[in-house]
Amino acid sequence: MLAALNTISTTNYSIQIGDESLDKLSVFLKKNNFSNIFILVDENSLKDCLPILVSRVQKLSSAEIIELESGEKNKTIEVCLNVWRALGELGADRHSLLINLGGGVITDIGGFIASTYKRGIAFVNIPTTLLAQIDAAIGGKTGVDLDGLKNEVGVFENPKEVFIFSSFLRTLPRREMLSGFAEALKHGLIAELSYWEKLKTINIADDVSWNEVILTSIRIKSEIVQGDPFEAGRRKALNFGHTIGHAMESYFLEAGEVTLLHGEAVVAGMICEAWLSNQLVGLAKNELDEIARTLLNIYGHIQLDSVADHRLIELMRRDKKNDSGVIYFTLLEAIGKPVINKSVVAADIIEALNYYRSIAQ
Numbered sequence: 195m196l197a198a199l200n201t202i203s204t205t206n207y208s209i210q211i212g213d214e215s216l217d218k219l220s221v222f223l224k225k226n227n228f229s230n231i232f233i234l235v236d237e238n239s240l241k242d243c244l245p246i247l248v249s250r251v252q253k254l255s256s257a258e259i260i261e262l263e264s265g266e267k268n269k270t271i272e273v274c275l276n277v278w279r280a281l282g283e284l285g286a287d288r289h290s291l292l293i294n295l296g297g298g299v300i301t302d303i304g305g306f307i308a309s310t311y312k313r314g315i316a317f318v319n320i321p322t323t324l325l326a327q328i329d330a331a332i333g334g335k336t337g338v339d340l341d342g343l344k345n346e347v348g349v350f351e352n353p354k355e356v357f358i359f360s361s362f363l364r365t366l367p368r369r370e371m372l373s374g375f376a377e378a379l380k381h382g383l384i385a386e387l388s389y390w391e392k393l394k395t396i397n398i399a400d401d402v403s404w405n406e407v408i409l410t411s412i413r414i415k416s417e418i419v420q421g422d423p424f425e426a427g428r429r430k431a432l433n434f435g436h437t438i439g440h441a442m443e444s445y446f447l448e449a450g451e452v453t454l455l456h457g458e459a460v461v462a463g464m465i466c467e468a469w470l471s472n473q474l475v476g477l478a479k480n481e482l483d484e485i486a487r488t489l490l491n492i493y494g495h496i497q498l499d500s501v502a503d504h505r506l507i508e509l510m511r512r513d514k515k516n517d518s519g520v521i522y523f524t525l526l527e528a529i530g531k532p533v534i535n536k537s538v539v540a541a542d543i544i545e546a547l548n549y550y551r552s553i554a555q
């Protein structure tokens with residue numbers, strides 16, 4: 195049985211996890227005398243999460259609410275302009291606080307807006323999706339997409355504190371839960387075989403102890419980030435599945451017909467990159483089969499026509515993770531053992547995409 199409050203402290207800030215995490219927010223607000231408090235939401239976190247938050251943290255009943263339209267397509271600089279202007283009109287000064295209440299889109303864009311408004315005001319994250327609770331809201335990466343390229347403009351800036359209240363997940367649609375679960379699976383694959391084994395036994399429709407999953411994932415991510423906050427080396431392990439995954443996410447975003455969630459794209463990316471791992475760095479065939487089978491069983495298969503390949507490679511070349519047109523990957527020598535900075539030629543990437551197509555059930 196987990197405690198009602200667990201705290202993970204990083205060098206710069208604390209992450210409060212559990213049923214009593216929002217009480218810690220009250221303490222935080224009392225301790226810091228902010229001139230104004232703004233809460234950034236989208237229409238879903240406004241409807242499903244804000245009433246719970248305000249009922250638990252009385253002081254927030256007088257906060258100004260700024261509402262954005264939900265969705266990745268709104269993680270743009272144009273939306274930032276509107277929020278910077280709204281903050282100005284509502285009288286935000288350098289001693290104001292921005293509370294980001296929502297999924298990864300809200301924590302990414304809200305963190306960026308706060309870090310740049312008047313050269314930086316304080317912000318805290320209250321993530322309300324599984325993906326944001328185990329991943330996006332921690333680690334200090336903030337930003338927006340530009341011309342379809344993911345997270346092309348942004349800064350590293352830490353929140354003052356993060357408050358994780360897993361009961362917010364009760365209203366999260368199943369597809370969004372699965373999208374977040376993909377990042378937990380990634381944490382197992384890159385860092386801890388026993389965590390991967392445990393996650394494989396979880397059916398998200400059951401009564402899952404999410405606080406336990408959240409704690410383990412955050413422990414793994416924050417240990418990696420602490421050692422390499424600006425992604426000079428080790429932090430790149432977290433990019434497993436994301437070189438191909440981000441390209442797929444951008445591709446589907448620009449095609450605009452089918453929506454592909456971040457975690458769904460990362461799952462397809464992890465299957466392709468596990469195949470590359472088997473070909474290039476010695477991931478055992480039985481581990482490749484196990485990864486592909488487990489992920490396909492949970493997530494099914496995404497229809498990806500080979501006409502997409504050229505554009506996908508182009509998107510990978512333009513990704514900020516890559517230099518001078520060379521495409522770098524984080525691969526796996528074994529489950530739990532990542533290898534960073536592996537350059538892979540386009541022909542092999544296309545073979546990996548063909549492998550993905552070949553395993554459609």
Ligand SMILES: NC(=O)c1ccc[n+]([C@@H]2O[C@H](COP(=O)([O-])OP(=O)(O)OC[C@H]3O[C@@H](n4cnc5c(N)ncnc54)[C@H](O)[C@@H]3O)[C@@H](O)[C@H]2O)c1
Pocket residue numbers: 236237238239242243264265266269296297298299300302322323324325326329330331332333334335336344345362363364365366367370373374456
């Ligand atoms: N900064 C990082 O380190 C990092 C890491 C991973 C992902 N990300 C980013 O995170 C984003 C994806 O985040 P996401 O999956 O949370 O997406 P999201 O913010 O779009 O949220 C998903 C959907 O769930 C809704 N929602 C949020 N909370 C809810 C709740 N409690 N109940 C009901 N509905 C709710 C939202 O309105 C939205 O429709 C991507 O932009 C990705 O690039 C960032």
Ligand SMILES: [Zn+2]
Pocket residue numbers: 329377436456460
């Ligand atoms: Zn991700």
